[in-house]
Amino acid sequence: MTLIVIAIPVALLIAASAVAAFIWAARSDQFEDLDTPAVRMLNEDPAIQNLGRPDEY
Amino acid sequence: MTLAVGTNQESLIDESIREKSSQALCTHCGQAMPKSFQTTSVEKFCCAGCEAVWLMLHECGLEKYYAMQTAEGSSPNRPHRNSSQAYLDHAEFQSRHVQTLDDDRLRAELRLDGLKCGACLWLLEALPRLERGLMNSRVDLGRSVIALEWVSAQTSLSKIAQRIAALGYQVRPIGTLASRQEWRRQDRIWLIDIAVAGAISGNVMAIAFALYGAQFSWMDDPTRQFLQWTSVLLAAIAVLWPGRLFLRNAMNAIRARRPHMDLPIALALAAGLIGGAATTIAGHSGVYFESISMLVFLLLVGRFVQFRQQRSARHEIELICALVPQTARRVSPDGSLEEIPTDALRLGDQIEIPAGESVSADGLMQSAYAHFDMQLLTGESCPVRRNHGECVFAGVRLLGESPIRIDVTASGSKTRAAGIAQMVEDAIAKRPPTVEFANRIAGWFLLVVVVMAIAVGICWWFIDPSRVPSVVVAMLVVTCPCALGLATPLTMVSSLGKAARAGILIRGGDVLERIAKRGTIVLDKTGTVTEGSMRVMSVVGDCKSVRLAALLEAHSAHPVGKAIVEHWHNHKHESLFEECASLATPVVCDVQEFLGQGIAGTIDGQRLEVGSVGFVTRSGATCSAELLSGCQSSVVEGFSPALIALDGVVVAVLAIGDPVRIDAADFVRGLQMSGWSVWLASGDLSQITNKVGSALGIAPSQVRGACTPEEKVSIIHSQLLRPVVMVGDGVNDLPAMAAADVGIAVRQGAQATIAHADVALTGGGLRQVMSLIEGAQRTMRTIHINFAISIAYNAIGGTLAALGLISPFIAAVLMPLSGLTVTAVALRMPRFSSSADPLRSGVRQ
Structure with missing residues (x-):
């Protein structure tokens, strides 16, 4: 009994933190575009790396 | 190819290019080079545009694009030339579509046409290398959207768009900023609701298993109470947070006194939660919290899929509006032309429509007359003539060679095309929500089970109070609506897959x-x-004159002209025309097209006229009785006759129609x-x-x-x-x-x-419609069989449990059995098979 009273709330806390992590991910648009990243990661090269830093040119 | 020698018709030249394609290909776009092109260098370009793009990519070190394209098995798009994108910088457009980020950085999302593969993605995301002032460019392949961020002091959206056009892609505006942000917000709410419901139902399920176990082994009362209270708490969160959608819809239904499919669902949820809480307070076991939270989760997933479908439909509505040009050429008071977004058009503005393009607003004709292709709005296949002062509508295409001017009477959302888009939207909104068979049943089913479980519990309370918990639990376990919930989706998914394979x-x-x-x-x-296209249905008279008519009509873009050219192409190898093949192709000159009437020209010194009866006979061409009756019979059959006259004598009558x-x-x-x-x-x-x-x-x-x-x-x-x-x-x-x-x-x-x-x-065949209907009937039959199986199972199991004949443990073992039966039936039944098979060959042709 004593064990379960501690174990279940701990388990629920872990679950709650997972849900919180998901909510954070959803709010930061991680689920916005599920197709492109799969292709984009194949294009790992300097042209992409330099994006957003036009000062270099 | 004899035809191509004497004429300058564009499509025929294209053909001749294709035939020589083995010789020289453009280094950029990979298309065949024009025959006239002479070069000694290794790199060959079919046009200045391709050359410019090639040089640009090499200067910026982006030549890897070609290697990537080849690896992906596709070739670069041809550059779009002379596309003015000035409207993108107009204040009206910017206020609706452009977002201001900090320190004069701007952001906009545009629809991108021409995306093909990973190489396109790579090139477009490397755009900041090509365009100074462009800070970031992100492509969403799934939705064909590009998000751009730029510094307004260094570049402008129109410059960036021109650069994109030069690379062979085209940008178009999509929904306004506000609507896109609203969609994103709703998306997030759905995802979060589903995640919460899923996490809760998983945890409640785990606790429920422990409680089922307690029925046939020992568990002390405080532990059981603790577990039940935890379940009550979790289920309450599931019903009140993610499940608020159903409660809200049910409340609205009650207020409007109109039945809604969410009403029984909300009732079942409330009854389960309150009943469960009551038994828990009373100190008894009553565990159906896992059904409640699972139901919330599964229903939410279903609704989310539906929501996404509706939203993508709305997204595509904007494509209809996109059929109307987004820009208009306004005629300024001083007579110069200015390109502005259609949203900025005002009543009474005069605009010019270039030849061959779509009209960008509703208006009154200011030019003498012109012909329009109205197919978009009315479905009429023949060109329609509009005279000075008559109405023309946005979205219709201007035929002929000269531009026209119109006075704007309505633009943007007030045009007839926008009205059609609105009708589509209204119709979708008005369509009664699809209450699927399974959904209709599921809510009531759950309600019945909960009510019966309570009733059985009360009965057993009087018979043998100690057995109440085990009987009620066994009953709830055995009637778990898993099989019911499984039957429809499984059958549907397997049907949709089989249908897709049949095209x-x-x-x-x-x-x-x-x-x-x-x-x-x-x-x-x-x-x-x-x-859906004009064809020559029959020829009366001199068949060989068709060859001359085809030579003449090659100069026309009119559907009838195309039909005649096509007819000649299809029949020139027939024995009837054998002698023509050896003939030198005559030179066509003095071509004059009378839009909507016919075409005239001179071939080998002979005056040739092809056109309607009124057109050919206007100058007194003679027509034999045989041809005249051919004319009349084609009218009777529902076709329009086209006459061919050589030097004032009608030699043949063609019946033109849409077969x-x-x-x-x-x-x-x-x-x-x-x-x-x-x-x-x-x-x-x-x-x-x-x-x-x-x-x-x-x-x-x-x-x-x-x-x-x-x-x-x-x-x-x-x-x-x-x-x-x-x-x-x-x-x-x-x-x-x-x-x-x-x-x-x-x-x-x-x-x-x-x-x-x-x-x-x-596949285009109407037989597919038949196959669809038959397949749908077979699918529904399977679903009904599955429902019968699972309801019979639930009725028998439920009765046995209510009589106290099965323990919760046996019930838990029996539960998956009904699911397995239903799955087996769903996957075994053939659908879209017999009638779809012959169609597959039709799909491929």
């Missing part, structure tokens, strides 16, 4: 449910039961035999529509010609025999397709049509 793309399972019943089917004429598809008559007969009521509705002339109707065996009372899109919708609404199915191919059928219970798009029509249709047929 029938179905938007959702509810479509199958609606089409499985016999009702009314409304067919569009042009492009649906007919081929009925070969399988159309069998299709209509098949439908009528199986009890469907078949209608034919067309935007084309009544005379032609009636002719086609009678050829198909449709009663004259069920044939409507000269229908506007609005009239088609009213035909749909006036049908009593439901479901109403609309089969069409054009944008003008869209409102009717949306208003019908099921909208089916035949062949690869306009993208907007495909996007809105419930079903898209890729």
Whole structure:
């Protein structure tokens, strides 16, 4: 009994933190575009790396 | 290819290029080089645009693009030239579509056409290297959207868009900033709700297993109470947070005194939660919290999928609006032309429409006359003439060679095209929410089970109080609606997959449910039961004159001209024309096209005229009696005659028409035999529509010609025999397709049509419609069998449990059995098989 009273709330806390992590991910648009990243990661090269830093040119 | 030598017709040149394609290819776009092009360098370019892009990419070190394209098996797009994108910088456009980030950085999202593969993505995301001031560029492949961020002091959106156009992609505006942000917000809410419901139902399920276990082994009371209270708490969160959607809909239904499918669901949720809490407070065991939270989770997932479908439909509506140009050339008071977004047009502005382009606003003709292709709005296949002062509508295409001017009477959302888009939206909104068979049953089922469990519990309370918990639990476990919930989705998913393999793309399972019943089917004429393009149906008189007519008509872009050229191409190898093959191709000169009437020219010194009866006989051409009767008979058959006259003598009569598809008559007969009521509705002339109707065996009372899109919708609404199915191919059928219970798009029509249709047929054959209907009926039969199985199982199991004959443990073992039976039945049943197989060959042709 004593064990379960501690174990279940701990388990629920872990679950709650997972849900919180998901909510954070959803709010930061991680689920916005599920197709492109799969292709984009194949294009790992300097042209992409330099994006957003036009000062270099 | 003898034809190509003497004429300058563009398509024929294209053909000759293709034939020589083995010799030289453009280094950039990979297309064949024009014959005239001479170069000694290694790099060859078909045009200055390709060369510029090639140089640009090499200067910026982006030449890897070509290697990537080759690896992906595609080739670069040809650059789009002289596309002015000035409207993108207009204040009106910027206020609706451009977002201001900090320190004068701006952000905009645009629709991107021409995306093909990973190499396109790579090139477009490397754009900041090419365009100074562009800070970031992100592409969303799935939705074909590009997000751009730039510094307004260094560059402008139109410059960036021009750069993108030069690379062979085209940008178009999509929904306004506000609507896109709202969609994103809703998306997030759905995802979070589903995540919460899923996490809770998983945890409650785990606790429930422990409590089931307690029924046949020992568990002390405080532990059991603790577990139950935890479940109550979690289930309450699930019902009140993610489940608020159902509670809110149910409240609205009660307030509006209108039944809604969410009402029984909300009742079941509330009854389960309150009943469970009450037994827990009373200190008894009553565990159905896992069913409640699981139900919330599964229903939410279903709703989310539906929401995404509706949203993508709305997204595509903007494509119809996109058929109307987004920009207009306004004539300034000083006579100069200025390119502005159509939203900035004001009443009374005068705009110029370039030849061959679509009209960008509704307005009154200021030029003397012009011909328009109205197919988008009305479905009429013939060009329509408009004189000075008459109305023209946005979205119709200007034919002919000279630009016209119109005075704007309505623009943007007030145009007729925008009205059609609005009708589509209204129809989708008005369509009663699809209450699928399973959903209809599930809510009531759960309610019945909960009520019966409570009743059985009360009965057992009087018989033997100690057995109440185990009997109630066994009953709830054995009647768990898993099998019920499994039957429909499984059958639907396997059906949709089989249909897709047969070339029938179905938007959702509810479509199958609606089409499985016999009702009314409304067919569009042009492009649906007919081929959708003009053909030469028969030739009376001198067949060889067709060759001369084809040479002349090669100069015309008119549908009739194209039909004659095509007829010649298809028949020139026949023995009848053998002698012509050896003849030198004569030179055509003095070509004069009289739009809507005919074409005239000189071939080998002979005056040749091809056109309507009135046109050819206006200068007193003589016509023999035989040809005259040929003329009349083609009119009687519903075709329009085209005359060929050589030096004032009519030598041949061609019957031009849009032929009925070969399988159309069998299709209509098949439908009528199986009890469907078949209608034919067309935007084309009544005379032609009636002719086609009678050829198909449709009663004259069920044939409507000269229908506007609005009239088609009213035909749909006036049908009593439901479901109403609309089969069409054009944008003008869209409102009717949306208003019908099921909208089916035949062949690869306009993208907007495909996007809105419930079903898209890729093979083009009407037999696929038949196959769809039969498949839907078989699918529904399977679903009903599955329901019978699981309800029988639940009834027997539930009764045994209520009588106290099975323990919760045995019930937990029996539970998956019904699920397995249902799964086996769903996957075993053949659908879209027998009738779909012969069609597959049809799909490929």
